[in-house]
Amino acid sequence: MKNKSRREFLKLVGVTGAGLLTGAATASGSEGLHVNNEEIGMLYDATKCVGCKACMAACKRVNGDYGSLSYEKAKFDPDGLWDAPTDLSGSTRTLIKLFKESESRWSYVKYSCMHCQKPSCVSVCPVSAMTKDKVSGVVDYNKNTCIGCRYCQVACAFNIPKFQWEKSIPQIVKCDLCKNTNLREKGISACAEVCPVGAIKFGKRKDLLQEAKTRLRENPDKYIAHVYGEHEAGGTNHLYLASMPFNKLGLPDIKPQAPAEFSEKIQHTIYKGFIAPVALYSTLCFIAVKNMKKHDKTDDHDKRKHDGEER
């Protein structure tokens, strides 16, 4: 008897576990996602960038007018005259940093949302506040839907979405490729529009990729032979060229498989068509009702005996 129930118990654990196990198994055998090269994006060439930060200023201007960004105060500037952010934040969507290895070897780098082909932030947002435009591929944020759970921050491998920690009515802040501002009005992102040296090229992913490869071919000694974003995290629409290893510039080494693909596959296997939960529920109901009946019978019996004694 004892052994039997033990076996039953293990079986139960097995049943609940089996669905999850198959999930883990299929998830490892991913086929890779289909990359849409018609989407729009930007190509940032770090070797051309002169660090003037015109893109940062333009980004703040258009988005400030739009009402979604405030200016940042530099720590050394009590009067608040100088907007000098040191990192992306709840009021800065893009940032130019300088990486200096030695006096002769240095590089600028621009940070902003990578507009992933398969964005983790969209995959995890529980209320669809992060969305990816089907045609343009722009990853946009809607503060009127967002619940502020910050799961998008946890999920993004590039650490891009930022949260307004100091506000009582906070929101998530990240580049939206000027979707609602400059892109709508002028058909080009503000940062790309103002760049004086053409370090930011705006266009369709396929053209940008081609352009990047041409540059690599024509100047092999100038660049690291790699287009950052071509395959990282399943491919991004924001592409990079640079003369220094990308991880030194603060761009993380990321495998070609999109993290969202891995997690969604497991999640889908468990919840496919809601079959597993419904099956689990009905099986458990069946067992429990049967057990109740069995128990009630013996219990009634006990009770009668018990009542008899009392009387």
Place this chain on the structure above:
Amino acid sequence: MGHNDEYQKLEGKIFTKSFFILLFVVLVGFFFVGVRYVKGIGAVSNMSDGYPWGIWITYDVATGTAIACGGYAVAILVYIRNRMQYHPLIRSAILTSMFGYGLAGFSVMVDLGRPWNAYNFFIPSKWQANSAMFEVALCVMAYSTVLIIEFLPAILTTIETTKWERIHKIGEWLHPRIAPDAQNMANRLEWVKVGAAWLKPRLNKVLIFFIVLGITLPTMHQSSLGSLLLIASTKLHPLWHTGFLPLLFLINCVFIGYAIAILESIISCYSFKRPFEVEELAGLAGLIPWVTVIWLSVVVGDLVNRGQMGAALKLDFYSGFFLTEFLLVGIGSTILFSRKNRRSPRWLFVSAAMIVLGGALYRFNVYLIGFNPGKGWRYFPSFAEIMITVGIVALEILGYKVFVKIFPVLPNAAKHGGPNRHDGKTAPIAAGSMEFGK
């Protein structure tokens, strides 16, 4: 389920000294909650863009709900494995779950940056089935409702039998005029009682379907709590990032659930001076090692499979936390393999505590300690953050202590104790002690 004499109220004063101490802690916590709403989350917490989730999510939600899985684990035992002899434990387990989940929900509302938008969870066009968090949120909300329904019989019993003296007295104490005149009130209360008496048998008939729902929902969302971190493949340390996260979280909450049911019973028996429920606890304790063995083997098997055994034994920061978690669970359940230990309240307490700690540390490892967003980010909870969490835990204990005195929750010692329980060492239930306003 219809065995209401299985349970009894705990007689005793509600407003004890510990009540006021707990109340004070709760108020401190709520003060900081107030600050958070006025000045923003950044003003009270050390969370950052690198560590967007702090102890509110890690402890209150991810760990707290596992600790609140006593109701879940005991329900599996009673209704699915058909071990009705554990039935007496279930109400207090459900009560703990109710508070645990309710307050996890509360701390989510503290943690969310834009809680006023939470209604989007109920708008189908906003649903995002890819999100593990969406699944967690819906299941947790549903489960909290189910827990309340599961607890209803205890409340209905009280309504049916109560004389409402206390409420009447409180009214009189506040102001004589507020208190309705006795006859009028008795009439009206009669209706409430009749209603309760009408509802109870009907509820009892369908209750089993809610109970089973109360087993299905935690199975779903506890595994999804593990799924939440699946996507953080670049941030979570490989010791913990695996496709088995959902399965590991599911098994983890089952053994935490049994261990916490043991702890809770021992602690409440000790502090309310009731006889220990050794029979039931020994049985529960016998189950734990079987569950933990599965968990430990999945952990090891998976590490070997992914070639991470080296990382586990490296004895650096991460491996240290991994080994601590692993050994706490391992040693805790080894103790329970011995039949003798399973009958000793002391060993039961020690091993159950180790298992709860180890199981909880696992969740901390996944959510915080093994989480590394990159260079330059650091997180350690701020004082205010900790106080909010402590306040919430205090509210849980407070609520539990009050509820067991108002509603029949604890096993009826006279019925289940049997003669061997009253061995003279434990005082019989303090009968006739003062109750507020009686």
